[in-house]
Amino acid sequence: MIAHAETVPSGRNPLVKFILRWLLTTNHKEIGTLYLSLSFLLFFIGGAMALTFRAELAQPGLQLMGADFYNQMVTLHGLVMVFGAVMPAFVGLANWMIPLQIGASDMALPRLNNFSFWIMPFAFGLLLSSLFMPGGAPNFGWTFYAPLSTTYGPPSTDFMILGIHMMGISSILGAINIIVTIFNLRAPGMTLMKMPMFVWTWLITAFLLIMAMPVLAGVVTMMLTDRHFGTSFFEASGGGDPLIFQHVFWFFGHPEVYIMILPGFGIASEIIPVFARKRIFGYTSMVWATGSIAILSFVVWGHHMFATGMPLATELWFMYATMVIAIPTGVKVFNWVATMWGGSMTFETPMLFALGFVVMFTIGGLSGLMLAIAPVDFQYHDTFFVVAHIHYVLYPGAIFATMAAVYYWIPKWTGNMYDERLGKIHFWTAVIALNLTFFPMHFVGLAGMPRRIADYALPFTGLNTFATAGAFLLGLTQLLFLYIVIKTVRGGPKATDQVWEGAKGLEWTVPSPAPLHTFEVPPKVD
Amino acid sequence: MKDKYNPKIKQAAILGVVPIVMFGFAFGLVPLYEVFCELTGFGGGRFEQTVMVSDAPNVPIISEAIDREVNIQFLADVGRGLPWEFRPTETQIRVKVGEVSETTYYARNFSNHSVTGQAVPSVTPAYGAASLQKVECFCFTEQRLEAGEEIEMPVLFYVDADLPDDVGTLTLSYSMFPIQVDEMSHEMANMEHL
Ligand code: HEM
Ligand SMILES: [Cu+2]
Numbered sequence: 001m002i003a004h005a006e007t008v009p010s011g012r013n014p015l016v017k018f019i020l021r022w023l024l025t026t027n028h029k030e031i032g033t034l035y036l037s038l039s040f041l042l043f044f045i046g047g048a049m050a051l052t053f054r055a056e057l058a059q060p061g062l063q064l065m066g067a068d069f070y071n072q073m074v075t076l077h078g079l080v081m082v083f084g085a086v087m088p089a090f091v092g093l094a095n096w097m098i099p100l101q102i103g104a105s106d107m108a109l110p111r112l113n114n115f116s117f118w119i120m121p122f123a124f125g126l127l128l129s130s131l132f133m134p135g136g137a138p139n140f141g142w143t144f145y146a147p148l149s150t151t152y153g154p155p156s157t158d159f160m161i162l163g164i165h166m167m168g169i170s171s172i173l174g175a176i177n178i179i180v181t182i183f184n185l186r187a188p189g190m191t192l193m194k195m196p197m198f199v200w201t202w203l204i205t206a207f208l209l210i211m212a213m214p215v216l217a218g219v220v221t222m223m224l225t226d227r228h229f230g231t232s233f234f235e236a237s238g239g240g241d242p243l244i245f246q247h248v249f250w251f252f253g254h255p256e257v258y259i260m261i262l263p264g265f266g267i268a269s270e271i272i273p274v275f276a277r278k279r280i281f282g283y284t285s286m287v288w289a290t291g292s293i294a295i296l297s298f299v300v301w302g303h304h305m306f307a308t309g310m311p312l313a314t315e316l317w318f319m320y321a322t323m324v325i326a327i328p329t330g331v332k333v334f335n336w337v338a339t340m341w342g343g344s345m346t347f348e349t350p351m352l353f354a355l356g357f358v359v360m361f362t363i364g365g366l367s368g369l370m371l372a373i374a375p376v377d378f379q380y381h382d383t384f385f386v387v388a389h390i391h392y393v394l395y396p397g398a399i400f401a402t403m404a405a406v407y408y409w410i411p412k413w414t415g416n417m418y419d420e421r422l423g424k425i426h427f428w429t430a431v432i433a434l435n436l437t438f439f440p441m442h443f444v445g446l447a448g449m450p451r452r453i454a455d456y457a458l459p460f461t462g463l464n465t466f467a468t469a470g471a472f473l474l475g476l477t478q479l480l481f482l483y484i485v486i487k488t489v490r491g492g493p494k495a496t497d498q499v500w501e502g503a504k505g506l507e508w509t510v511p512s513p514a515p516l517h518t519f520e521v522p523p524k525v526d
Numbered sequence: 527m528k529d530k531y532n533p534k535i536k537q538a539a540i541l542g543v544v545p546i547v548m549f550g551f552a553f554g555l556v557p558l559y560e561v562f563c564e565l566t567g568f569g570g571g572r573f574e575q576t577v578m579v580s581d582a583p584n585v586p587i588i589s590e591a592i593d594r595e596v597n598i599q600f601l602a603d604v605g606r607g608l609p610w611e612f613r614p615t616e617t618q619i620r621v622k623v624g625e626v627s628e629t630t631y632y633a634r635n636f637s638n639h640s641v642t643g644q645a646v647p648s649v650t651p652a653y654g655a656a657s658l659q660k661v662e663c664f665c666f667t668e669q670r671l672e673a674g675e676e677i678e679m680p681v682l683f684y685v686d687a688d689l690p691d692d693v694g695t696l697t698l699s700y701s702m703f704p705i706q707v708d709e710m711s712h713e714m715a716n717m718e719h720l
Binding site: 108109112151172176177179180183184210211212213214215217218219221222233236237241243244247248251252309311312 | 549704
């Protein structure tokens with residue numbers, strides 16, 4: 001993409017040169033590309049795992065695999081998608097776009113940036129290697145509850161723990177880098193309240209990361225010492241309590257779900273105004289809403305634990321606090337709709353994905369509100385209804401937002417326009433396939449089909465077969481996406497510098513494709 | 527070089543304190559949780575019972591029997607690594623509030639060596655737990671069973687009149703955990719096998 005290699009001495013074998021260049025690069029654009037590529041790869045690996053267990057669920061009974069392997073697939077799918085696909089994709093976008101959007105020549109700490117990235121392949125190498133170990137891969141769900149993951153976890157659990165430690169370090173360093181970049185390297189005149197929404201949402205996400213990821217590191221450390229060093233954090237016979245695991249995990253876990261969506265909010269807030277040809281409605285309220293969501297996200301973790309027998313007062317607190325989060329979330333949805341109101345809209349692929357995001361993320365928010373009602377959560381908890389909820393907030397949420405961002409910015413990255421016709425086909429097939437896959441899960445969940453179990457009762461057959469068919473179609477549409485991306489990287493109609501008619505902002509003032517070094521002289525913002 | 531000092535590095539270092547503090551906070555959640563349990567009775571009211579252990583010898587003054595009955599259910603769990611059978615002899619009884627009742631738990635050591643166990647009680651619902659008062663309980667002491675030995679262990683308890691009105695059933699559950707396997711007899715048992 002970018003033919004430039006200043007860090008590598010000349011006169012070596014081209015393959016060595018190629019490897020060294022990517023291994024040693026400190027350029028934010030190249031590191032962004034690395035993150036996005038890794039995320040894309042892991043997205044396909046995680047997707048293949050999902051298709052594996054969906055194939056098993058096509059019919060009741062066990063046809064293709066045993067329950068244990070099914071559980072391993074479910075566990076790795078969750079871990080790979082959360083930590084390997086969604087998070088690195090957002091970090092990749094941050095690397096590429098934050099310096100371009102604030103008029104900085106690079107990230108503030110470029111070498112740290114390189115280090116943060118290169119931890120990731122090793123972390124996921126460790127995690128995935130557990131598949132080939134005696135006793136199999138971790139098999140207790142992506143939330144790795146104790147004592148399943150401590151007393152009863154397979155030996156490979158230790159590799160998962162180490163992998164999580166490593167990717168946690170990577171995320172924390174990456175987040176620190178992003179915060180320092182935003183605080184120090186903004187172009188003269190770009191005050192905080194003039195920053196693009198994507199930068200704002202990432203700034204807040206970065207603070208969530210440095211506060212939440214260490215708690216995850218803490219909980220896996222406790223697991224490790226419980227497993228091997230005789231502590232009893234989660235072991236009742238030693239005076240511990242397995243419920244403590246859930247409290248510590250979800251203290252991390254709920255902020256984590258916002259880590260996976262706030263940058264998506266930012267992306268939608270970038271794209272919708274451009275294709276509605278209006279300024280974003282309520283910029284200030286957007287910033288405040290994002291900030292309050294982030295703060296509130298630390299006091300609602302108990303909504304994952306309604307069914308653990310908490311005291312009534314605690315149930316009430318977590319129920320109402322959770323519902324309060326729906327208010328700033330609602331403010332955002334309102335602002336997006338108000339931005340479109342009366343605008344002259346066009347529906348290029350990035351806009352389609354952004355609109356899909358708004359509509360279907362809202363469906364996920366509504367099922368979230370249902371789950372937040374403590375007394376009914378006793379029925380919904382640990383059923384496919386929760387699976388439906390998380391996939392509506394994460395697939396058309398986090399994943400669609402990432403895809404919208406890729407379509408939106410890829411002309412700037414490559415200098416080429418993507419194939420608009422194929423992009424639209426990708427969008428519509430993905431929308432149909434994902435609703436085929438995940439909508440039926442609401443129904444089987446309400447009817448009581450538990451999650452994370454390889455077999456199910458006969459009456460659920462029809463809807464499950466349906467969901468499996470949808471899942472395979474959804475997998476296919478992502479191959480189309482891969483094709484579109486490769487095709488765009490390799491050529492296509494030349495993009496202008498501004499690319500989109502309504503696009504404003506510093507990233508559109510640099511040439512397309514963006515040269516390796518931009519804003520060596522800071523631009524002036526007024 | 528000294529005056530070319532970099533504010534970005536300093537800021538990164540300051541930010542680096544946050545993850546360190548939060549890492550510590552994760553561990554801090556553990557004692558915080560215990561305090562929380564103590565205050566609310568969450569976790570099955572285990573903490574009230576610790577008080578009872580010390581009170582056990584001086585049988586408490588029993589509140590006057592009132593005309594109210596509740597169900598008491600009994601559960602048992604065996605901790606990992608304890609080669610015992612352990613169960614209540616009756617699963618549910620109906621008792622008068624304020625009256626002392628008795629039930630028993632059955633335990634048998636099916637291993638070929640002596641084993642000591644300690645039962646940890648837990649009462650649900652948590653907000654009624656404090657009203658279930660144990661007068662005498664095998665959980666007050668460790669239980670040592672010789673190889674193959676079986677016993678019935680009594681629990682004497684009463685339900686205090688301050689039991690919240692909407693509680694109709696209290697569940698008393700014991701988890702029996704191994705304390706230590708007697709090394710000597712363990713080895714001797716192994717030798718017998720030779
Ligand atoms: C209006 C906003 C939301 C509300 C009220 C809400 C509420 C809830 C509740 C109550 C649960 C627990 C259900 C149970 O286990 O019984 C839950 C689970 C979950 N939510 Fe949300 N949620 C919201 C938004 C989100 C967003 C934005 C994301 C991620 C982008 C998300 C991701 C998840 C995940 C991953 C789980 C499942 C965790 C597991 O595997 O057990 N939620 N949500
Ligand atoms: Cu949550």
